[in-house]
Amino acid sequence: MQTAQCQNVNRFYKQELQSTVSGTITVPIHNADIAAVFAEIADLLEIRGDNPFRIRAYRNAVRTITEFSRDIKTLLDSGAELPKLPGIGADLAGKIHEIAKTGDCKLLKQLHREFPSAVTGLLRIPGLGPKRVRTLYSELEVRTTEDLRKAARDGRIRELPGFGEKTESRILRALQTQSNSNRRFPLAIATQYAESLLAHVRAIPGVTQAEIAGSYRRRRDTVGDLDILASVESDAFGVMEKFCAYDEVKDVLVSGDARASVILKSGLQVDLRLTLPESHGAAMHYFTGSKAHNIAVRRIAQAHGLKLNEYGLFRRRERIAGDTEESIFKAVGLALIEPELREDRGEIEAARAGRLPKLVTLDNLRGDLHMHTKATDGRHTILEMAQAAAAAGLKYIAITEHSRRLTVAHGLDPRQLLKQIDDIDRINTKLPGMTILKGIEVDILEDGNLDLPDSVLARLDLVIGAVHSAFHLSRRHQTERLMRAINQRHFTILAHPSGRLIGSRKPIDFDMLRIVREAKKRSCFLELNAQPDRLDLQDIHCQMARDEGVLVAINSDAHSKFDFGHLQFGIGQARRGWLAASEVLNTRSLAQLKPLLRRTMR
Ligand code: DGT
Ligand code: CA
Ligand code: CA
Numbered sequence: 295m296q297t298a299q300c301q302n303v304n305r306f307y308k309q310e311l312q313s314t315v316s317g318t319i320t321v322p323i324h325n326a327d328i329a330a331v332f333a334e335i336a337d338l339l340e341i342r343g344d345n346p347f348r349i350r351a352y353r354n355a356v357r358t359i360t361e362f363s364r365d366i367k368t369l370l371d372s373g374a375e376l377p378k379l380p381g382i383g384a385d386l387a388g389k390i391h392e393i394a395k396t397g398d399c400k401l402l403k404q405l406h407r408e409f410p411s412a413v414t415g416l417l418r419i420p421g422l423g424p425k426r427v428r429t430l431y432s433e434l435e436v437r438t439t440e441d442l443r444k445a446a447r448d449g450r451i452r453e454l455p456g457f458g459e460k461t462e463s464r465i466l467r468a469l470q471t472q473s474n475s476n477r478r479f480p481l482a483i484a485t486q487y488a489e490s491l492l493a494h495v496r497a498i499p500g501v502t503q504a505e506i507a508g509s510y511r512r513r514r515d516t517v518g519d520l521d522i523l524a525s526v527e528s529d530a531f532g533v534m535e536k537f538c539a540y541d542e543v544k545d546v547l548v549s550g551d552a553r554a555s556v557i558l559k560s561g562l563q564v565d566l567r568l569t570l571p572e573s574h575g576a577a578m579h580y581f582t583g584s585k586a587h588n589i590a591v592r593r594i595a596q597a598h599g600l601k602l603n604e605y606g607l608f609r610r611r612e613r614i615a616g617d618t619e620e621s622i623f624k625a626v627g628l629a630l631i632e633p634e635l636r637e638d639r640g641e642i643e644a645a646r647a648g649r650l651p652k653l654v655t656l657d658n659l660r661g662d663l664h665m666h667t668k669a670t671d672g673r674h675t676i677l678e679m680a681q682a683a684a685a686a687g688l689k690y691i692a693i694t695e696h697s698r699r700l701t702v703a704h705g706l707d708p709r710q711l712l713k714q715i716d717d718i719d720r721i722n723t724k725l726p727g728m729t730i731l732k733g734i735e736v737d738i739l740e741d742g743n744l745d746l747p748d749s750v751l752a753r754l755d756l757v758i759g760a761v762h763s764a765f766h767l768s769r770r771h772q773t774e775r776l777m778r779a780i781n782q783r784h785f786t787i788l789a790h791p792s793g794r795l796i797g798s799r800k801p802i803d804f805d806m807l808r809i810v811r812e813a814k815k816r817s818c819f820l821e822l823n824a825q826p827d828r829l830d831l832q833d834i835h836c837q838m839a840r841d842e843g844v845l846v847a848i849n850s851d852a853h854s855k856f857d858f859g860h861l862q863f864g865i866g867q868a869r870r871g872w873l874a875a876s877e878v879l880n881t882r883s884l885a886q887l888k889p890l891l892r893r894t895m896r
Pocket of ligand 1: 514589
């Protein structure tokens with residue numbers, strides 16, 4: 295989440311979250327929150343060099359609280375006593391009360407006056423104990439891993455007592471692996487780096503073809519690194535050097551004859567492997583993965599008395615397939631499996647039985663049922679959105695502004711919405727080949743009611759309901775809330791059902807299967823929101839919708855006329871969820887769509 299674009303994508307939602315915190319709904323305090331305060335206290339006491347028994351007491355309390363099966367805050371609010379918990383004496387019990395009541399803890403505040411919260415993160419770096427963290431902070435003012443990296447690069451750490459040059463380089467190495475192994479890039483962000491890099495590789499003399507494999511090709515919502523395969527002529531020369539000389543390369547980790555690994559300035563790792571044309575398909579299959587899929591296919595090859603690796607498919611010494619992926623699948627008795635399906639989630643059985651789905655493509659989409667305009671938090675007018683959608687090949691769109699409760703997004707009240715309905719009627723007469731449907735993205739309130747009255751919702755072609763608050767309700771409450779929403783008379787589509795934001799907000803907790811079944815019963819639909827940091831429904835939930843016979847709407851949730859490009863990421867996720875065109879709502883023509891949206895029949 296580092297680039298400017300991603301920050302933009304996130305800005306609105308951060309505000310949304312803050313408004314929830316400061317508004318009427320207070321964020322509940324869960325056992326995990328109390329445990330987190332204790333864990334931080336333990337870390338800070340340790341850095342301070344406090345009494346080990348005291349530190350141990352906090353650490354034990356973290357476990358006890360985390361594993362306690364009832365919600366402590368709810369318990370205390372109901373007037374009940376805190377039950378006797380192992381290892382929790384009067385002092386810790388007092389602090390639990392304090393945190394549950396105020397959300398804060400005096401001791402932690404006091405520790406923060408000595409050490410900033412961020413220093414505890416330094417304890418997770420191999421080789422750094424509390425004593426060293428204390429020295430780094432007091433001598434060099436190192437608070438964050440970024441500070442640490444800088445101090446190490448500048449050679450300032452080796453000067454400290456008890457550190458030395460060896461420790462300094464060990465720290466640098468640990469930081470390198472940490473940043474590479476922990477950080478995943480949203481697919482849309484990786485795409486920005488991938489496309490120009492691929493063009494660079496393809497232009498290197500001697501490279502006959504180059505492709506990106508790995509999770510990128512499987513269209514996972516995030517990628518750990520990029521895996522590029524380049525097929526080269528046997529006398530190609532200097533390919534690796536030219537790859538490593540790419541402008542955006544910051545560090546070269548490995549550079550050998552057939553393989554190189556580099557880190558780009560953005561922090562994204564890229565692996566390049568060279569293949570010969572006769573093994574290109576085998577290498578593509580191997581490095582596309584997933585690992586689980588590879589292992590399953592290799593097992594089938596073995597059952598045929600064959601050996602499969604990244605160089606080809608072999609019967610003893612003889613290569614019987616490998617130039618294309620298709621040749622490999624065919625030789626082991628399988629139909630070609632699309633990359634998005636290769637997760638060992640039933641695709642191999644389906645390929646053997648000839649029952650693979652024909653996956654939806656971007657071309658299949660005829661409309662987009664979720665977007666915003668200037669009237670709320672979008673950047674363009676209704677007309678501009680309609681024209682951009684037409685240019686993207688769509689035949690219809692729905693304008694779905696936020697409703698009044700979402701004040702940070704300038705949500706519409708009934709009067710404003712009715713005015714927009716009139717505006718749309720007027721614009722529709724001017725646009726041949728494009729139809730604008732009237733909709734709303736109405737807030738689902740905490741009790742499952744909708745933020746606008748039925749009399750207003752009845753005027754619309756479709757009603758998208760979405761959760762923008764009270765993310766922390768218990769599973770039971772959240773499920774009931776969504777069930778009640780779906781049962782509202784005018785409800786049509788449940789938008790971004792889990793509410794997750796990749797890298798910044800966890801999904802809400804609810805019983806997805808019950809919601810999918812309720813949607814089926816009510817003839818409602820689920821959205822796959824194509825915003826790069828949402829991609830929600832997730833793949834396995836698309837599969838669930840498919841199994842239960844609920845149509846999925848793949849929507850851009852565009853906030854500007856440039857956002858229709860998001861749809862390609864929604865399509866990727868839908869394909870990972872096995873969806874065929876017929877299982878996607880907005881592949882329908884307008885004439886086919888309209889009866890499906892009619893709610894008076896329900
Ligand atoms: P990522 O980068 O974490 O988003 O996920 P992938 O799937 O791109 O994984 P990566 O980059 O570690 O490796 C690329 C592919 O190489 C992986 O999908 C399957 C294959 N592969 C890697 N390690 C193994 C292995 O130990 N066994 C097998 N069979 N395949 C492997
Ligand atoms: Ca990868
Ligand atoms: Ca890799």
